[in-house]
Amino acid sequence: MEHVRCNLCGADDAVERYPCTIQAGEAGDWRAFRCTHSGYGWHHTIVQCQQCGLVYTDPRPDGHDIVETYQAVEDPLYLEEREGRVLTFEHHLRPLERITGPPAGRPLLDVGCYTGVFVEIAGRRGWQAWGVEPSRWAVEQAQARGLHVVQGMLETADLPVAYFDVVTLWDVIEHVIDPQGTLRQAHRLLKPGGWVVVHTIDIDSLFARLMGGRWPWLMEMHIYYFSRHTLRMMLERCGFGVRSACPQGRYLRLGYLMSRVSALAPLVGRPAERLVTALGLRGVAVPVNLGDLFTAYAQREGP
Numbered sequence: 001m002e003h004v005r006c007n008l009c010g011a012d013d014a015v016e017r018y019p020c021t022i023q024a025g026e027a028g029d030w031r032a033f034r035c036t037h038s039g040y041g042w043h044h045t046i047v048q049c050q051q052c053g054l055v056y057t058d059p060r061p062d063g064h065d066i067v068e069t070y071q072a073v074e075d076p077l078y079l080e081e082r083e084g085r086v087l088t089f090e091h092h093l094r095p096l097e098r099i100t101g102p103p104a105g106r107p108l109l110d111v112g113c114y115t116g117v118f119v120e121i122a123g124r125r126g127w128q129a130w131g132v133e134p135s136r137w138a139v140e141q142a143q144a145r146g147l148h149v150v151q152g153m154l155e156t157a158d159l160p161v162a163y164f165d166v167v168t169l170w171d172v173i174e175h176v177i178d179p180q181g182t183l184r185q186a187h188r189l190l191k192p193g194g195w196v197v198v199h200t201i202d203i204d205s206l207f208a209r210l211m212g213g214r215w216p217w218l219m220e221m222h223i224y225y226f227s228r229h230t231l232r233m234m235l236e237r238c239g240f241g242v243r244s245a246c247p248q249g250r251y252l253r254l255g256y257l258m259s260r261v262s263a264l265a266p267l268v269g270r271p272a273e274r275l276v277t278a279l280g281l282r283g284v285a286v287p288v289n290l291g292d293l294f295t296a297y298a299q300r301e302g303p
């Protein structure tokens, strides 16, 4: 475990906000880092910076171990959840194109693209779509589908500078060990006036505040918990001008959604899960928006 300072303002002045729920010896299981892992309720100590308000995990597993873990992740279950993700990404692309302009063969880079679902959909829409992803297994899945996905971390991968019109981070910024470094690198790879699009969880949302320590996104694999305010401050510090930051949900299959409800509230969830199964509705995709996920659109400023 390592102690970390605030990644937004650099202060070493944080107080505990949610106590650790992991017993000694249980941490560091790489399966906790699978996208579909249901590690709800399990997390290290989560603190809040008293200077700027950023919420983050501290202490946390060593940064080098986190990177190694993401490189080694394999998650066949993710492929089964593909349908829900396709709908979510198709849904995300509409406002993206409204704000950043039509695809028209323009280069777009998806950071942490995993098996390349968004890269594939964006490519079909007419973007020149690239992806970068640490998991070797996921990159093999993407490349087998003929997608242009580079294996590695954004900071070190061989990618063209000042080339992209759009860089997207879908549910990625809360996982990276140095979000400010990641956004600065996105800035370097974007053309002047290019767009960074960040979708993440919102620790200051009404739902998060109502749920307190039972908010389902408090998880071991999430090491940063932004609000619209703290993400805006970080984007501005990295040379971006924020144009929009709005709640945006996702699509989930009913079977998957009910399993999450069962984990949170078994008395309601289990009968509902059985009903959904009996009616053959597990595969139906439904929109979910509790206001605790948001997308920020910011433009590269300066030369």
Ligand SMILES: [Zn+2]
Residues within 6 Å of the ligand: 006, 007, 008, 009, 010, 011, 049, 050, 051, 052, 053, 054
């Ligand atoms: Zn701070």
